[in-house]
Amino acid sequence: MIERQHTTERMSKIVIHNSTIYLCGQVGAGDTVTEQxxxxxxRIDALLAEAGSDRGHILQAIIWLSDMRNFAEMNAVWDGWVPxxxxxxxxxxxxxxxxxVLKVEIIITAALKPAE
Structure with a gap:
């Protein structure tokens, strides 16, 4: 079974299949790479929680930057966020x-948290 959440004619924000969560690309607001x-x-935290997971269960992240010169600035935030x-x-x-205006987009694949 495939479960789709927040679905429009173009995409779903969350897709769950076989205990794997796929999030659509997420972008953020703000003027700087750090803020975005x-x-x-x-936003990723909120979607993962809604889908039944959290950042400790992320399997894969694909990060797009509008300019690789922003790599260190993005990593400074990322490194503090990943458990x-x-x-x-x-x-x-x-x-x-x-x-x-977008400087960063992140695509996440995660596992569902095991039932407690």
Whole structure:
């Protein structure tokens, strides 16, 4: 079974299949890479919680930056957000994002938290 949440004609924000959660690309508000990254990660936290998971269960992250010169600034936020010992498989590259004001977009795949 495939479960889709927050679905429009274009995409779903959350898709769950076989205990794996797929989030659509998340962007954040703000003028700086730091602000956008913090907001983006906050949105990811909220979607993961809604789907039944958390940042400790992230399997993979794909990060797009509008400019690789912002790599260290984004990593400063990312490194403080990922729980110690739970770093996911990750890729980061440069891409032209959907709007010129966007500096970072993050795509997450995570596992559902086991039932307690």
């Amino acid at each position: 990254t913090k907001d983006c990660l906050s 110690e010992g739970h770093a996911p498989a990750r890729a980061c590259g440069e891409a032209k994002l959907a709007r010129d």
